[in-house]
Structures are given as C-alpha cells and as structure tokens.
Amino acid sequence: MDAIEKQLHASPRNLRYILTITILILILFIWSLTTVNLDNIAESGLGIAAGIIGGILNPDLDLLFSFTSQGVLYLLIETIAIAFLGTIIGAILAIPLAFLSATKIVPKPVASVTRLLLIVIRTIPALVYGLMFIRVTGPGPFAGVLTISLASIGMLAKLFVDIIEELDTDILESLDSIGCNTFEKIRYGIWPQLFSMFLSIIIYRFDMNLREASILGIVGAGGIGAPLIFAMNAYRWSEVGSILIGLVVLILLVEFFSNRIRTKLVRG
Amino acid sequence: MYDKIFPPAEITLPNGKVVYEKKSRTPIILVLLVIATILSVRFTDFDMNILLKRWNEFFVIIGQMIPPKWEYLSHVWQPLLDTIKMSLLGSILGSIAAVPAAYFASSNIVSKPVASVAKFLLSILRTLPTLVTALIATFIFGLGTLAGTVAIFLFTVAYVGKLLYEQIENADMGSFEAMESIGMGRLQAFRYAIFPQVLPNYLSTSLFSFEGNVRYAAILGYVGAGGIGLLLNESLGWRDYASVGTILLMLIITVYLIEKVSEHFRKKLI
Numbered sequence: 215m216d217a218i219e220k221q222l223h224a225s226p227r228n229l230r231y232i233l234t235i236t237i238l239i240l241i242l243f244i245w246s247l248t249t250v251n252l253d254n255i256a257e258s259g260l261g262i263a264a265g266i267i268g269g270i271l272n273p274d275l276d277l278l279f280s281f282t283s284q285g286v287l288y289l290l291i292e293t294i295a296i297a298f299l300g301t302i303i304g305a306i307l308a309i310p311l312a313f314l315s316a317t318k319i320v321p322k323p324v325a326s327v328t329r330l331l332l333i334v335i336r337t338i339p340a341l342v343y344g345l346m347f348i349r350v351t352g353p354g355p356f357a358g359v360l361t362i363s364l365a366s367i368g369m370l371a372k373l374f375v376d377i378i379e380e381l382d383t384d385i386l387e388s389l390d391s392i393g394c395n396t397f398e399k400i401r402y403g404i405w406p407q408l409f410s411m412f413l414s415i416i417i418y419r420f421d422m423n424l425r426e427a428s429i430l431g432i433v434g435a436g437g438i439g440a441p442l443i444f445a446m447n448a449y450r451w452s453e454v455g456s457i458l459i460g461l462v463v464l465i466l467l468v469e470f471f472s473n474r475i476r477t478k479l480v481r482g
Numbered sequence: 483m484y485d486k487i488f489p490p491a492e493i494t495l496p497n498g499k500v501v502y503e504k505k506s507r508t509p510i511i512l513v514l515l516v517i518a519t520i521l522s523v524r525f526t527d528f529d530m531n532i533l534l535k536r537w538n539e540f541f542v543i544i545g546q547m548i549p550p551k552w553e554y555l556s557h558v559w560q561p562l563l564d565t566i567k568m569s570l571l572g573s574i575l576g577s578i579a580a581v582p583a584a585y586f587a588s589s590n591i592v593s594k595p596v597a598s599v600a601k602f603l604l605s606i607l608r609t610l611p612t613l614v615t616a617l618i619a620t621f622i623f624g625l626g627t628l629a630g631t632v633a634i635f636l637f638t639v640a641y642v643g644k645l646l647y648e649q650i651e652n653a654d655m656g657s658f659e660a661m662e663s664i665g666m667g668r669l670q671a672f673r674y675a676i677f678p679q680v681l682p683n684y685l686s687t688s689l690f691s692f693e694g695n696v697r698y699a700a701i702l703g704y705v706g707a708g709g710i711g712l713l714l715n716e717s718l719g720w721r722d723y724a725s726v727g728t729i730l731l732m733l734i735i736t737v738y739l740i741e742k743v744s745e746h747f748r749k750k751l752i
C-alpha cells in the first residue's frame with residue numbers, strides 16, 4: 215500500500231449518510247410529482263406562447279416611449295418612486311427594531327420577542343400587506359409605499375442585526391481611554407463601522423423592492439403591475455411586450471449600478 | 483469633475499510637503515437624496531394626514547385576524563401541501579437544470595460569445611418577477627399548480643444558475659487544465675475538476691432558493707397558479723380576516739420549519 219492509497223482510505227466515509235439523504239430527496243420528489251396534473255393544459259397554450267413571444271419581439275413602441283401618465287416611462291418612474299420611498303421608510307423603521315433584537319444591546323427576552331416579530335413580518339407576503347393597506351389609504355401608489363416599507367422591515371432588520379452583533383467593541387475601550395464621552399464614542403466608534411454596511415444593505419433591499427413594487431399593481435397598489443395585468447388579460451401582447459422590456463431593462467440597470475455602488479461601499 | 487468645482491483643500495505638512503484633501507462627497511449625495519425623496523412623495527401621493535387619520539384601520543384588520551378561525555384549518559392543509567409540493571418540484575428540477583445552464587454561461591469553460599448569450603438569457607429570466615412568469619404560465623399551461631411549478635422552475639434555474647456560474651468562474655482552473663492535458667474532454671474535465679469544487683456551494687444555494695420559493699409559491703395562487711395563494715385571495719376578497727389569520731399562521735409556521743431544516747443542512751455543507 216503506497217502513500218496515495220493510504221490517503222484514499224483515510225478519507226472519511228459518509229456513504230450511508232449521503233445515500234439516506236438522496237433517498238429522502240427522491241421520495242420527496244416523487245411525492246411532489248403528485249401535484250402536477252396535465253389535463254388542465256389549455257389547448258390554445260401554444261398560440262398564446264407564440265403571441266407573447268411575438269409581442270416581446272414587436273413591442274408597442276409608442277407606449278414604450280410616450281411621456282403621458284399611461285406611458286411605460288411614467289409608470290416605471292412611479293414604480294421607482296414607490297420602491298425608493300418605501301425603502302427609506304422601511305430602513306428608518308428597521309434601525310430601532312434591529313437594535314432591539316441585538317443580544318449585545320438589550321436583554322435576551324426582549325431580543326427574542328423582537329426577533330419573533332421580525333420573522334412574522336418577513337414571512338407574510340407583500341401582496342397581503344398590499345391588500346390590507348388598500349383598506350387604509352385606498353388604491354394607488356401610496357398604498358404601495360406603505361406596503362414596501364412594512365415588507366422591507368423584516369429583512370433589513372435581520373441583516374442590520376448581523377452587522378450590529380459583529381461590532382468591534384475594542385475601539386470603544388480605546389476611545390474611553392483617551393477620554394471620549396458617550397456621544398463621541400457613538401460618532402467615532404460605532405457610526406463609521408455601521409454606516410457603510412447599513413447603506414450597502416439598504417441599496418440591496420432597494421434593488422429587491424423594485425421587483426416587489428413592479429408586482430404590487432396586481433392588487434391595485436400602484437406601479438407598473440396593473441397595466442401589465444390588464445394588457446395580458448386583454449391579450450394585447452405587443453403592449454405586454456413593451457411593458458416587460460421596460461421593466462427588465464430598468465431592473466437590470468438598477469442592479470448593475472447598485473452592485474457597483476455596493477462594492478465601492480464595502481471595500482471603502 | 484466634482485473635484486474641479488469644489489477644489490481639494492491644500493494642507494502644508496510641517497516638513498513642507500503639500501498634500502490635497504479631497505472635499506467630501508456627502509453633501510451633494512445628501513442633496514440628491516432629498517430631491518429624490520421629494521419627487522417620490524409627489525409621484526406616489528404620499529399623504530401624512532391620511533396616514534395619521536387612518537393608520538389604525540390597519541390594526542383593526544390585524545385585530546380581526548386574532549384569534550384565527552380554527553375550523554378553517556381543515557381547508558388549509560391541501561393548498562398548503564400543494565404550495566410545498568410546487569416549490570419542492572420547481573426547486574429540484576430548477577436546480578438540476580441550472581447545472582447545464584451555468585456550464586454554458588461560464589466564460590472560462592465555453593467560448594466568450596456563447597457565455598455572454600447564456601448570461602444574458604439567465605439575467606432576463608431572473609429579472610422577470612415570479613408573479614409575472616406565473617401569470618404568463620397560467621395562459622400557456624392553464625390554471626393550477628403546473629403553472630406555478632413552471633414559474634418557480636424558471637426562477638430557480640436563473641437564480642441558482644447565476645450563483646453557480648459565478649462559482650465556476652472563480653474556481654481553481656489548475657486541475658481542469660491538468661485533466662485536459664492528459665486527454666480528457668471538456669465535459670469530463672468539468673465533471674471531475676470543477677464540479678466537486680462547486681458542489682457544496684451549489685447544494686447550499688439550491689436549498690436557499692427552495693426556502694425563498696416557498697414564500698413566492700404562497701402568493702402565486704393570486705394569479706391562479708395554484709397553492710395557498712388562491713385561498714388567501716378568496717378570504718381577503720370576502721374580508722374574512724379570521725380565516726386569513728389562520729392561513730398566515732400556518733404559512734409562518736411552515737416557512738419557519740423549512741428555514742430551520744434547510745439552515746441545519748446548509749451549515750453542514752459549508
């Protein structure tokens with residue numbers, strides 16, 4: 215037996231573990247197959263698929279480039295505004311919640327309760343919030359803003375907490391030793407550590423909120439979703455095409471810029 | 483450009499050397515943010531008065547959700563299981579399909595033009611909101627869980643595919659080249675040199691996307707793509723908030739359990 219063979223035999227054997235997991239996944243897979251029933255497939259499906267592709271290839275250019283309040287550009291700006299304002303409000307609300315759920319800052323029971331609340335907020339789909347807020351403000355982009363702010367709190371606070379828990383407290387000690395007061399300690403010891411990471415998280419969430427905002431129109435909470443649904447239900451595929459093109463281009467652009475800004479922020 | 487309008491401050495050090503301190507960008511960014519906020523307020527008809535006057539309406543609805551209507555529980559099981567099945571099936575098939583997709587999108591394995599085209603297609607798929615994909619799928623595959631599964635499948639391919647090709651492009655190419663030099667084909671070398679490197683991360687990403695997919699699947703029923711969203715839409719439409727409470731409670735418990743299980747396995751993988 216040479217060295218190579220010895221090394222080979224020394225490697226841990228977890229064949230049984232992998233086999234169990236594989237079988238488990240296979241069983242789950244077969245179980246989930248039972249949900250698919252193929253008898254529902256609409257016979258017109260192929261025609262509709264062709265219509266959609268045709269619509270995307272021949273978009274309604276007038277709609278795409280018009281500046282009226284029905285045009286794609288206006289709707290996209292409205293969607294951005296909803297996502298932007300929602301992100302800002304959500305971030306402002308998330309910061310105190312994040313501090314309240316950091317075990318470093320508050321006692322454990324308080325932190326656990328806040329964390330549970332955050333999980334609940336995070337799990338409820340944004341569409342449900344949308345339908346609830348429509349009862350508060352009536353349909354329109356305002357409901358969308360409130361929905362986005364509430365829906366972003368959960369994830370923002372969770373990511374904020376991770377940053378807060380990783381705070382380097384040695385710096386506070388050294389600031390203490392040179393005689394800084396509490397305000398100065400926060401300004402020069404904590405703020406610089408948190409600010410850029412928080413900003414990076416907020417920009418990331420803005421990116422996600424833009425996608426959320428683009429579907430909120432489905433429940434009547436403003437943005438580009440409503441016209442999209444109307445156009446689809448009326449089989450106006452070229453309109454659908456122009457809206458989808460506008461949406462995809464916008465999201466890709468925002469993603470590109472947000473990635474660049476975030477790399478810059480994190481690397482300093 | 484910015485430095486020309488606001489010239490950097492000149493500081494002369496004690497040893498006579500002159501250094502420049504660039505002016506901070508913070509003020510202009512702040513001004514831009516304030517302008518954007520004001521514009522957004524205009525565009526969205528944001529009205530603090532309405533909010534102050536009617537914010538309690540929101541809590542009235544929440545109040546009606548508590549306590550949940552337990553008799554409704556028997557109606558919830560089937561759609562909830564459907565939702566889980568939809569996301570499971572879509573995630574498994576999607577993760578499998580993501581491997582060839584990522585293979586063709588990695589610029590270090592296939593030629594540049596092919597990789598760019600594949601990347602472009604993947605990013606378009608990823609950008610389309612799942613709900614929109616689901617809506618299109620209901621037109622093609624009819625109402626029901628199949629449409630939802632297709633939507634989740636497409637999103638998973640795009641999401642896992644993107645993260646996987648980033649992994650592949652960052653993988654160590656040494657062993658790949660070594661295997662090619664002893665006469666293996668490109669695919670074989672990929673299988674034995676790259677794939678084992680990215681496998682743990684790939685599995686972890688797939689699990690993570692499954693977690694997210696359960697959440698997405700919960701709302702797909704809203705456009706008729708099956709699962710618990712259908713029920714949610716119905717109860718909300720009837721303003722039967724106690725039933726909505728039941729559905730949401732079950733959803734929260736399910737998502738929480740799935741998250742915990744998947745977190746356990748993901749920690750093991752990395």
